[in-house]
Amino acid sequence: MTQNHLITSASLLGGAPQDILIAEGVVVALGADAAAHPAAADATVLDATGLVALPGLVDVHTHLREPGREDAETVETGTRAAALGGYTAVHAMANSSPVADTAGVVEQVHSLGQAAGWVDVRPVGAVTIGLAGERLAELGAMAESRAQVRMFSDDGICVHDPVLMRRALEYVKAFDGVIAQHAQEPRLTEGAQMNEGDVSAVLGLAGWPAVAEESIIARDVLLAQHVDSRLHVCHVSTAGSVEIIRWAKQRGIKVTAEVTPHHLLLTDELVRSYDPVYKVNPPLRTQEDVLALRQALAEGVIDVIGTDHAPHPSEHKECEWAQAAMGMTGLETALSVIQHTMVETGLMGWADVARVMSEAPAGIGRLEDQGRPIAVGEPANIVLVDPAARWKVDGAAMATKGRNTPFQGMELPGRVTATFFHGHPTVLDGALNTPRHGAGA
Amino acid sequence: MTDAISASDAGQSVQRVVLNSGDIDRALTRIAFEIIEANKGTQDLVLLGIPRRGFPLAQRLAQKIAAAQPGFDAKASLGQLDVTMFRDDLARQPTRSPLPTQLPKSGLDGKVVVLVDDVLYSGRTIRAALDALVDLGRPRVVRLAVLVDRGHRELPIRADHVGKNLPTASSEKVRVHLSEIDGTVDEVVIEAGA
Amino acid sequence: MKHLLSTQDLSRKDALDILDTAEEMAQVGQREVKKLPALRGRTVVNLFFEDSTRTRISFEAAAKRLSADVINFSAKGSSVSKGESLKDTAQTLAAIGADAVVIRHWASGAPQRLANTDWIDARILNAGDGTHEHPTQALLDAFTMRRHWAKLAGTGSAGTDLSGMRVAIAGDVLHSRVARSNVWLLRTLGATVTLVAPPTLLPVGVDAWPCEVSYDLDATLEQGVDAMMMLRVQKERMNASFFPSAREYSRRWGFDDARLEALDRHGLKDTIIMHPGPMNRGLEISSAAADSARSTILDQVSNGVSVRMAALYLLLTGGRDDETSTSHAATEGIPA
Numbered sequence: 016m017t018q019n020h021l022i023t024s025a026s027l028l029g030g031a032p033q034d035i036l037i038a039e040g041v042v043v044a045l046g047a048d049a050a051a052h053p054a055a056a057d058a059t060v061l062d063a064t065g066l067v068a069l070p071g072l073v074d075v076h077t078h079l080r081e082p083g084r085e086d087a088e089t090v091e092t093g094t095r096a097a098a099l100g101g102y103t104a105v106h107a108m109a110n111s112s113p114v115a116d117t118a119g120v121v122e123q124v125h126s127l128g129q130a131a132g133w134v135d136v137r138p139v140g141a142v143t144i145g146l147a148g149e150r151l152a153e154l155g156a157m158a159e160s161r162a163q164v165r166m167f168s169d170d171g172i173c174v175h176d177p178v179l180m181r182r183a184l185e186y187v188k189a190f191d192g193v194i195a196q197h198a199q200e201p202r203l204t205e206g207a208q209m210n211e212g213d214v215s216a217v218l219g220l221a222g223w224p225a226v227a228e229e230s231i232i233a234r235d236v237l238l239a240q241h242v243d244s245r246l247h248v249c250h251v252s253t254a255g256s257v258e259i260i261r262w263a264k265q266r267g268i269k270v271t272a273e274v275t276p277h278h279l280l281l282t283d284e285l286v287r288s289y290d291p292v293y294k295v296n297p298p299l300r301t302q303e304d305v306l307a308l309r310q311a312l313a314e315g316v317i318d319v320i321g322t323d324h325a326p327h328p329s330e331h332k333e334c335e336w337a338q339a340a341m342g343m344t345g346l347e348t349a350l351s352v353i354q355h356t357m358v359e360t361g362l363m364g365w366a367d368v369a370r371v372m373s374e375a376p377a378g379i380g381r382l383e384d385q386g387r388p389i390a391v392g393e394p395a396n397i398v399l400v401d402p403a404a405r406w407k408v409d410g411a412a413m414a415t416k417g418r419n420t421p422f423q424g425m426e427l428p429g430r431v432t433a434t435f436f437h438g439h440p441t442v443l444d445g446a447l448n449t450p451r452h453g454a455g456a
Numbered sequence: 457m458t459d460a461i462s463a464s465d466a467g468q469s470v471q472r473v474v475l476n477s478g479d480i481d482r483a484l485t486r487i488a489f490e491i492i493e494a495n496k497g498t499q500d501l502v503l504l505g506i507p508r509r510g511f512p513l514a515q516r517l518a519q520k521i522a523a524a525q526p527g528f529d530a531k532a533s534l535g536q537l538d539v540t541m542f543r544d545d546l547a548r549q550p551t552r553s554p555l556p557t558q559l560p561k562s563g564l565d566g567k568v569v570v571l572v573d574d575v576l577y578s579g580r581t582i583r584a585a586l587d588a589l590v591d592l593g594r595p596r597v598v599r600l601a602v603l604v605d606r607g608h609r610e611l612p613i614r615a616d617h618v619g620k621n622l623p624t625a626s627s628e629k630v631r632v633h634l635s636e637i638d639g640t641v642d643e644v645v646i647e648a649g650a
Numbered sequence: 651m652k653h654l655l656s657t658q659d660l661s662r663k664d665a666l667d668i669l670d671t672a673e674e675m676a677q678v679g680q681r682e683v684k685k686l687p688a689l690r691g692r693t694v695v696n697l698f699f700e701d702s703t704r705t706r707i708s709f710e711a712a713a714k715r716l717s718a719d720v721i722n723f724s725a726k727g728s729s730v731s732k733g734e735s736l737k738d739t740a741q742t743l744a745a746i747g748a749d750a751v752v753i754r755h756w757a758s759g760a761p762q763r764l765a766n767t768d769w770i771d772a773r774i775l776n777a778g779d780g781t782h783e784h785p786t787q788a789l790l791d792a793f794t795m796r797r798h799w800a801k802l803a804g805t806g807s808a809g810t811d812l813s814g815m816r817v818a819i820a821g822d823v824l825h826s827r828v829a830r831s832n833v834w835l836l837r838t839l840g841a842t843v844t845l846v847a848p849p850t851l852l853p854v855g856v857d858a859w860p861c862e863v864s865y866d867l868d869a870t871l872e873q874g875v876d877a878m879m880m881l882r883v884q885k886e887r888m889n890a891s892f893f894p895s896a897r898e899y900s901r902r903w904g905f906d907d908a909r910l911e912a913l914d915r916h917g918l919k920d921t922i923i924m925h926p927g928p929m930n931r932g933l934e935i936s937s938a939a940a941d942s943a944r945s946t947i948l949d950q951v952s953n954g955v956s957v958r959m960a961a962l963y964l965l966l967t968g969g970r971d972d973e974t975s976t977s978h979a980a981t982e983g984i985p986a
Binding site for chain 3: 208221289330338
Binding site: 541542546550551553556 | 685687688
């Protein structure tokens, strides 16, 4: 018997205030019925006046680093960060050490997630053995494992061999899988350090041209069409990529696309500082790209937000730009950045936020009890956000081990005040509460 | 000698003129004769002005000496000695851009060098000048001529020729205006300290 | 000026201050005693992560002429090559009391990292970083050009700029820190700059630079050039398909004997030929051009010492940050 919770006067997806009653991990009553429900009698009451209630967020793109790089992050610390950011599920990318390219590794990550109890951890399987881009990993075994893998990706490395990519797309049809592609033509980006353009010309840093991303996306959507399979494009970063994906969707190709919070806010102008906290793959692009990405997300050409949360130990960032690791943390800032770039600009409402940060990501990963509406009988994965709050980003105060937030010192809107994970409050009053241990764990 | 008191434009500090242009000219004439006398003529004489205002003073002295001793070639006996790089306060004061050092063609070896500056105060500028000289040649004698000696020495240095001894408080500022540099009428003023 | 990282952030006044001070420093080089006491007791570290004997000895001579203590720290054979980080190296130099760090690094932006972090509180001089900038090279080039330009005008150099001067820079602009530093500085000093290179060796984004771009060296010469600067071309670029062959490169973009004669044919009798060195004779420049009376290549080397003296002097004197005294420290009766 778990504690029941009565959330009062929460604005559902930004709409009129309602009460929400949670019992046994499920939403049992809404609105006027909630307080009158028998389960409300011994419920803990949480006053949510002024707060927005969203379905628990689902990240399609998280690097938890375990196994292998526990100095950067562990499943425990990464999922604590996720819960604080309002997430109830994350997809753990395969580029751990060893690589998540066997049923054994994905099951290990999956159980670590269950043991931690902060969010659902859904491992992503590698497409190729050791991310080497040569031979398919045992995709079927990973799909059938206890981890139930549906998303496969060599993220960090592009599956650049067109035949291998074709085979992968075809093969995962057998178990309704999806290939999540890190679109980066390797020859065009040898030694690349930042977006190729006006800023790279001045800084003398080797350029990562937009065409290196766009040419792979163009090829892959045509392959997906040819074999009629599901393609997911990771971290779209250029205006040109948006146009290709728009075209593909118009032709009915089964492609979904993701954008990171940092690509919706930051540009390559920041690289002028040579501070590697701004070094990321794909690189920060131009203002024109940022605006095109926001528009594409609002229009649904881009389906989801993926954080590409990539924690690194500080020694990998406290060095020369060229020596530094690529990546930024993102779980604890994602929702605030989306509110800042999409909601406060009038491009999206809270229902749209729920779509791109919860429903659609759960759909791509085929997570059945995540990304559901907040309705009677649905699993109680709910996040409460105070949209009026303002906070100053401080990497040192975060739950992630990574200190590499590119938003350090910025004032952002929106604060996660509570996260309910299958009815259990993992976050209360904006701070970590307790992990969920029990059924299914 | 004038002793006028004028309040400056904004009335911030009080300025007192202690030497007017006539006073300055008479003082320089006297120094010119002293130099000739001390040197028993103008044999091997070189006048080195310390920028910025020491140089026009040296130039005027050279002209006065030439007027009295027609054998003296004013132009060939005149130079400028920049001491910027030899100062002992480079790390403390705002950055100073060095100014040119120009020596007479005949050099300094065996010469009687008269260093010329506008105000003698702590003595540190002259210390720097003596160090600078060492790197440029080996004069037979080095002497010092200043328009004003305001006291407050911090080093064992004294002037051989002084236009005017001026008792001052260290809070006061002594300003020398010369037509060649400042484009105004020649005068020496004392400004009360802040 | 706290650091010298890039010519892009040098104002016209800063640039002229350095060049004018360098003129005075050049005088010292003519004297029997080639030494000034200005930086006595200050420590200058030459931190070289990349071999460059020429640049290192130029900085070393400059610092020594100003009486600074010089420590040469080469990444080869030191703890740096054993994996010590830039941060640890910087903190080590801070601990031994370095007042200035002259840094040459293969990574673009490494000097700015030292300047922007709290790893070390010393003046940072960029002695060439990756394919980014090489500000003292551009300053010595500008110094050389200014002397030439002032001589043609019949004036002294001090206080003058390069207004009206037409400068062409030819070669591997894409990988050249010298080209970048020169484009910003020469523009600041009033010259017009034309970059001449095969399109593969120009960066994407070059159209936003304050200069002209040409693919045709002959056409550029025909339009009139007062200073022709050739950049070093690495033969390895050929293997990466930046150009088909060394022969084709030198035929189209090298300063060969025919182009040397073309200067006379176009009536450009006062045009100088420059090269930052080291040269690939026969590739980007012919021996006849490099050794001609027009060549300023050796002047550039000796001017390098004067310019680096000026930069060290201006960065290392002048007190701590913003501690400018209230009264302007002129000569008037203020203790010197």
